[in-house]
Amino acid sequence: MNGFNQYVALLRKELLLESRQQHTLYGVILYIASTVFVLYLAMSDPDADTWNAQFWITMLFISINAVAKSFLQEPRSRMLYYYSITSPVVFILSKLTYNVILMIVMGIINLLLYTAFMGDVTASFIQFFGISLLGAMGLSLVFTMLAAIASKAMQQASLMAILGFPIIIPQLLLLMRLSKTAFAEIFKDGAPMQLVLLLLALDLLIILMAVILYPFLWKD
Amino acid sequence: MQFHWWKIAAIALLTYAVVGGLLLPVPELSQLGETIRNLYYHVCMWFSMMILFTVSIVHSVKYLRTGDLNHDIKAESFAGVGTYMGLLGYATGAIWASYTWADPNNPAYASFGSIMREPKLIGAAIALLVYGAYFILRSSVTDMDQRARVSAVYNIFAYAMLFPSIWIIPRLLPSLHPGQEGNPALNFNDIDSRMRMVFYPAVLGWTLLGTWIATLLVRYKQLNEKKWNAHEK
Numbered sequence: 270m271n272g273f274n275q276y277v278a279l280l281r282k283e284l285l286l287e288s289r290q291q292h293t294l295y296g297v298i299l300y301i302a303s304t305v306f307v308l309y310l311a312m313s314d315p316d317a318d319t320w321n322a323q324f325w326i327t328m329l330f331i332s333i334n335a336v337a338k339s340f341l342q343e344p345r346s347r348m349l350y351y352y353s354i355t356s357p358v359v360f361i362l363s364k365l366t367y368n369v370i371l372m373i374v375m376g377i378i379n380l381l382l383y384t385a386f387m388g389d390v391t392a393s394f395i396q397f398f399g400i401s402l403l404g405a406m407g408l409s410l411v412f413t414m415l416a417a418i419a420s421k422a423m424q425q426a427s428l429m430a431i432l433g434f435p436i437i438i439p440q441l442l443l444l445m446r447l448s449k450t451a452f453a454e455i456f457k458d459g460a461p462m463q464l465v466l467l468l469l470a471l472d473l474l475i476i477l478m479a480v481i482l483y484p485f486l487w488k489d
Numbered sequence: 490m491q492f493h494w495w496k497i498a499a500i501a502l503l504t505y506a507v508v509g510g511l512l513l514p515v516p517e518l519s520q521l522g523e524t525i526r527n528l529y530y531h532v533c534m535w536f537s538m539m540i541l542f543t544v545s546i547v548h549s550v551k552y553l554r555t556g557d558l559n560h561d562i563k564a565e566s567f568a569g570v571g572t573y574m575g576l577l578g579y580a581t582g583a584i585w586a587s588y589t590w591a592d593p594n595n596p597a598y599a600s601f602g603s604i605m606r607e608p609k610l611i612g613a614a615i616a617l618l619v620y621g622a623y624f625i626l627r628s629s630v631t632d633m634d635q636r637a638r639v640s641a642v643y644n645i646f647a648y649a650m651l652f653p654s655i656w657i658i659p660r661l662l663p664s665l666h667p668g669q670e671g672n673p674a675l676n677f678n679d680i681d682s683r684m685r686m687v688f689y690p691a692v693l694g695w696t697l698l699g700t701w702i703a704t705l706l707v708r709y710k711q712l713n714e715k716k717w718n719a720h721e722k
Contacts, residue, residue: 423631436646
């Protein structure tokens, strides 16, 4: 089997697994719903800045929860099986793709629930929607790599947050800055586009690093 | 004992930096006054932190290429001393800020929160948090080879994410900190030529001192390792 076929097969396996073990998926959705509900009870009528900040914080926590299971769920024996049938680069690429898909779906659910509860304060919802998809992609890429690292250590779930927070800060700041375009803040000409390109470049960098570094983690 | 010329150089450069830094003429700026001399200590801490972190990454890459545990020990030691330099950078910066930024007549500068929001401080905080996480990661993996490999991977990954952020964030947020439009103190326009005479030797001196401390740490850890290996046999 060549690399591309392996990639497709692994990706299909992840999706199939998800449709069989729906309890984890519903678990994440319930997590989103309860987080948003708590926020809704905690404050009414947030202004645009608070709304924006809260939204990205929920996205951060959701991505940790949704992505964490991708590596932590795999038992050692199954990793050994993957080891014998495929290459690390194909494996990490399939994980990255799967988590991006998962996180984009979760991001959409989160955005819909969040606006339903907290009200829509954006000036352009479509723009904010696009930005949140971009954000979901970046978050899932970073945390996939960190889950891969954390899965080799003890206390994996909490370690992932410790490892991830400092690394994700710049990306979150960029995203919050960029989201302000959707709140009708005036930007210099071309500045939002620059931010989008910057975020995409960061995503590319993460994928590149994952492809280079994962083979070293893979060896046991 | 081995003779190391660079250790002598470190002593000479630091003596020069301390004596020259306190005595040589500096430009007179109304707001900074004589506190400008802190540049020789505060900025140098950050420079040597960055250099030591970079050395740590180089050793992490070398470890992944060769699998030699000595490189892992070096990567850890240099990261440790780099973190220490970062803490000193915070301390010198806090003293400096208390004389220049924390102006009781200006409410915007008064609170800790407003100072902590400085982009340069955010960047520095991220760097220190990353290395804090690095040490926690190390302590939570028990197998030695595994620990070396996993922490090397995190070291490289974090460094690759950290540096873009140090260049990006300052350009996103407003700042009081000098050097807004680029890399502070490297730009030839924002540092006086008289100060450069002390500044560059000082950077070199502090970095050499950091390297010296790190090599001592490396030797200590290697001896410890040897002791345990002998113990097990």
